[in-house]
Amino acid sequence: MTYGTKLREQIAGPGTTPLIGVYDMYSASIAAQHYDGMFVSGFGFAASYYGLPDIGFIAWPDMMAFVQRLRGAFPRHHLLVDIDDGYVDPEVACHVVEGLDRIGASGVILEDQKRPRRCGHADGKQVLPLHEYLAKLEMVLATRRDLVVVARTDATDEKDILHRAETIAATDADVVLVDGVRSVEWIRRIRAVVGDKPLLFNQIAGGKSPRLSLSELSDLGVDVAIYSTPCLFAAHEAMHSALAELKRTDGRLPSPDVRNSVGVATATRLLEGNIAHRRAVAENAASREETGNTRETGKRKGTGNEGNQQEIEGGKKRMTKANV
Numbered sequence: 001m002t003y004g005t006k007l008r009e010q011i012a013g014p015g016t017t018p019l020i021g022v023y024d025m026y027s028a029s030i031a032a033q034h035y036d037g038m039f040v041s042g043f044g045f046a047a048s049y050y051g052l053p054d055i056g057f058i059a060w061p062d063m064m065a066f067v068q069r070l071r072g073a074f075p076r077h078h079l080l081v082d083i084d085d086g087y088v089d090p091e092v093a094c095h096v097v098e099g100l101d102r103i104g105a106s107g108v109i110l111e112d113q114k115r116p117r118r119c120g121h122a123d124g125k126q127v128l129p130l131h132e133y134l135a136k137l138e139m140v141l142a143t144r145r146d147l148v149v150v151a152r153t154d155a156t157d158e159k160d161i162l163h164r165a166e167t168i169a170a171t172d173a174d175v176v177l178v179d180g181v182r183s184v185e186w187i188r189r190i191r192a193v194v195g196d197k198p199l200l201f202n203q204i205a206g207g208k209s210p211r212l213s214l215s216e217l218s219d220l221g222v223d224v225a226i227y228s229t230p231c232l233f234a235a236h237e238a239m240h241s242a243l244a245e246l247k248r249t250d251g252r253l254p255s256p257d258v259r260n261s262v263g264v265a266t267a268t269r270l271l272e273g274n275i276a277h278r279r280a281v282a283e284n285a286a287s288r289e290e291t292g293n294t295r296e297t298g299k300r301k302g303t304g305n306e307g308n309q310q311e312i313e314g315g316k317k318r319m320t321k322a323n324v
Contacts, residue, residue, distance in 0.1 A: 003106040016218045019226045020034070021041035021044050022038050023229075027235065029270050044228065055116055075277060110137060111154055112153050121180050121202075137173065162193050165193050176197050180208045204229050
């Protein structure tokens with residue numbers, strides 16, 4: 001079963017599927033211990049890789065290289081990738097989708113923003129004319145082999161939100177996302193116009209959308225929830241606090257707390273887990289090869305013994321006939 005199919009089946013199951021935003025390999029290593037699905041967040045990647053806001057700086061080769069590293073370390077996790085506006089050009093969008101399909105991504109999110117783009121929960125967003133976005137979306141859908149495609153609109157006008165949501169729900173896109181939804185009532189309205197098409201909800205701390213539990217989202221008919229920045233913002237707060245404390249103590253590291261603090265041993269164990277599956281594969285392959293060699297040797301030995309036994313039996317028969 002392929003990665004897109006696995007995610008598609010997960011989304012079709014009961015409840016709301018959570019996908020946790022990761023911004024580098026370390027955050028992904030921690031997220032993988034708690035959830036089986038990751039969201040490769042454009043906000044987080046722009047912040048961690050470039051140190052820049054999420055306004056269109058990401059280069060597609062950098063994002064593809066990151067996804068390739070993620071897939072190598074986490075072969076069993078869902079990976080939904082934010083490809084923004086497809087990097088402007090429809091041909092580039094198709095090239096990226098084709099590459100992510102080969103790498104083993106589970107799905108992509110393609111938005112209808114035009115440049116300069118913004119985070120989905122920021123002010124000042126502008127959207128492409130709907131026919132331009134639909135043409136790009138149709139090209140991506142025709143290119144993908146297995147990827148789940150999430151069609152996202154960043155419309156802010158109330159009438160346009162519902163029109164675009166209903167229109168993209170009628171395409172072959174797998175999931176619909178209206179970003180920056182401001183209320184539970186609007187989730188219900190969007191759910192009504194997209195019909196049976198799966199619906200995705202984006203939660204981001206400090207964003208425009210209400211904070212809702214997975215149970216609440218499930219009751220509202222939301223099929224997928226992406227959490228764009230919990231790892232990034234938690235790291236921000238923890239690093240700021242740790243460095244402020246280091247400065248306060250004149251550079252003296254805190255006393256280690258065996259139960260709660262992270263040290264070199266804890267970090268090393270976490271990172272070793274990312275290559276454990278490779279060792280398991282190698283060990284299984286070696287075991288199968290050894291088993292095959294043993295069986296082949298046994299077959300060769302068995303053939304030799306059978307030949308010797310036939311020769312002995314034939315000699316007994318000849319001796320019996322001579323005696324008679």
